[in-house]
Amino acid sequence: MKTLHVQASSASYPVYIGEGLLNSAGNLLKELGLKPSKILIVTDKIVERLYSKELLPQLQKEYDVFTYIVDSNETAKSFENYHGILTYCLQHNFDRSSCMMALGGGVVGDLAGFAASTYMRGISFIQLPTTLLAHDSAVGGKVAINHPLGKNMIGSFYHPKAVIYDVLTLETLPPKERRSGFAEVIKHALIKDGEMLKWLHQNVSGPADIGPPLLEDMIFKGIHIKAGIVEKDEKETGIRAYLNFGHTLGHAIESEAGYGKVPHGDAVASGMLFATWLSNEILQSGLDYGKMYQWFKKLGFPVALEEHYHTDLLISRMTIDKKASGGNIRMVLLQDIGQPVLHDLTVDESRSFLQRWRKEGEL
Numbered sequence: 001m002k003t004l005h006v007q008a009s010s011a012s013y014p015v016y017i018g019e020g021l022l023n024s025a026g027n028l029l030k031e032l033g034l035k036p037s038k039i040l041i042v043t044d045k046i047v048e049r050l051y052s053k054e055l056l057p058q059l060q061k062e063y064d065v066f067t068y069i070v071d072s073n074e075t076a077k078s079f080e081n082y083h084g085i086l087t088y089c090l091q092h093n094f095d096r097s098s099c100m101m102a103l104g105g106g107v108v109g110d111l112a113g114f115a116a117s118t119y120m121r122g123i124s125f126i127q128l129p130t131t132l133l134a135h136d137s138a139v140g141g142k143v144a145i146n147h148p149l150g151k152n153m154i155g156s157f158y159h160p161k162a163v164i165y166d167v168l169t170l171e172t173l174p175p176k177e178r179r180s181g182f183a184e185v186i187k188h189a190l191i192k193d194g195e196m197l198k199w200l201h202q203n204v205s206g207p208a209d210i211g212p213p214l215l216e217d218m219i220f221k222g223i224h225i226k227a228g229i230v231e232k233d234e235k236e237t238g239i240r241a242y243l244n245f246g247h248t249l250g251h252a253i254e255s256e257a258g259y260g261k262v263p264h265g266d267a268v269a270s271g272m273l274f275a276t277w278l279s280n281e282i283l284q285s286g287l288d289y290g291k292m293y294q295w296f297k298k299l300g301f302p303v304a305l306e307e308h309y310h311t312d313l314l315i316s317r318m319t320i321d322k323k324a325s326g327g328n329i330r331m332v333l334l335q336d337i338g339q340p341v342l343h344d345l346t347v348d349e350s351r352s353f354l355q356r357w358r359k360e361g362e363l
C-alpha cells in the first residue's frame, strides 16, 4: 500500500492506494480513530452489485451499516438523491457522530460528499473510489450536485477524513470509463508535469494500454499533482482554477448533451483540445496540437464536436461557468506544458474562436 497525505488549510487526511483495501476498510477506520455511531454507504447499482460484498461484512461486525443505492450515471447527482439521502439519514436516526462512505466513482463521491457536508452541518465522510477518474474527484474536497442549467452548481468544499483507493476494483472498469478517467490523468500532466506527459505518451498509445501495470502509477502521480495544488489554494481563489483545464467547454458539452450522455472525461478531452488550440492562437504557445489531436483520436476521445451542438448554446452555457467573471468567459490556457494561465475572453471573442476551432481544429 502507498500513502499520500493531503495537507489543505482546513483539513489533512491520508490517501491510501493499494490492492484489496476494501477488505480492510474497517481496520483503517479504527486507525483513523473514527468510531461512527452509524455508517451510510452511498453507492450506485453497478458498484453495489460488484463490491458491497467486499466492504460490508467486516463493517457489519462492528458498526450499524446502511446502504443507499443510486443510478449508475451522472443523472444521480440530483436534488432528488440529495434530498433522498438526507431524508433516509433522518428517518434512520443518523446523528453527528455518524459517517457517510462513498463507494464508487466521482458521481457518488460528489453526491455523498455534498450530503455529508450539509447533514447536521457536516458529518464524517470517507471516499472509497472505484474508477480511474476518481483519482481526481476523491481528492481535494470539491463536492456537488448538478443543476439542469449547469454542472456542479450546488456544492461545497468539504474534505473526506480519508480516501481508501482499492485499485483491484479497477479490473472491472469498462474501457469507456478507463478512457474517461485517463483524460484527467492527461490533464494533470498537461498543467504541471512535462515529464509525466512524455511518459504517458510513450506508454499509452491506445485504449488497451490504460490498465495495469501503469494504472497505479498514473493514480499516484495524478493525486500528487492535484494535492500539491489544493494545498496551496483550497478554495479556488487562484491557482486551483488550473485544475479546470478543459472544463469550461467540457462542462458546457455535458450539460448541453444532457447529463449522463457524454462521460465527464470525454467532454474534458474535447475541452482540452479546444484550450490547447486556443493557447496557440492567443498566446502563440507553440504546443504540438496535431500530436495531441492524433493521440486523442487513437485513444477514442471525441476530437470534434458533433454537429448537433449549437455553438451559441455552448457559449451561453460557458457564460454561467463558475470561473466566469464580469460577463467574460475565463479560460485556462497553456503558455507551455506545465505552465497554465487564466485568460478572459468576451462572449463575442469566445463565440468566434469556438466557430473557428470547429472548422480549423479538425485534422
Ligand SMILES: NC(=O)c1ccc[n+]([C@@H]2O[C@H](COP(=O)([O-])OP(=O)(O)OC[C@H]3O[C@@H](n4cnc5c(N)ncnc54)[C@H](O)[C@@H]3O)[C@@H](O)[C@H]2O)c1
Pocket (backbone or CB within 6 Å): 044, 045, 046, 047, 050, 072, 073, 074, 077, 104, 105, 106, 107, 108, 110, 130, 131, 132, 133, 134, 136, 137, 138, 139, 140, 141, 142, 143, 152, 169, 170, 171, 172, 173, 174, 177, 180, 181, 184, 264, 265
Ligand atoms: N469533485 C471533483 O473534484 C471532481 C473531479 C473530477 C470529476 N468529478 C465528477 O466526477 C463525475 C464522474 O466520475 P466517474 O467518471 O467516476 O463516473 P461514475 O461515478 O458515474 O462512474 C462511471 C461508471 O462506472 C461504473 N463503475 C464505477 N466503478 C466501477 C468498477 N470498479 N467496475 C465497473 N463499473 C464501475 C459506474 O457504475 C458508472 O456507470 C462527474 O460528475 C464529474 O463532474 C468531480
Ligand SMILES: O=C(O)C(=O)C[C@@H](O)[C@H](O)[C@H](O)COP(=O)(O)O
Pocket (backbone or CB within 6 Å): 136, 140, 142, 151, 152, 184, 236, 240, 241, 243, 244, 247, 322
Ligand atoms: O478539483 C478541482 O478544482 C477541479 O477543477 C477538478 C475537476 O476535474 C472537476 O471536474 C471539478 O469537479 C470541477 O469543478 P468545478 O468547480 O468546475 O465544478
Ligand SMILES: [Zn+2]
Pocket (backbone or CB within 6 Å): 136, 184, 247, 264, 268
Ligand atoms: Zn474534471
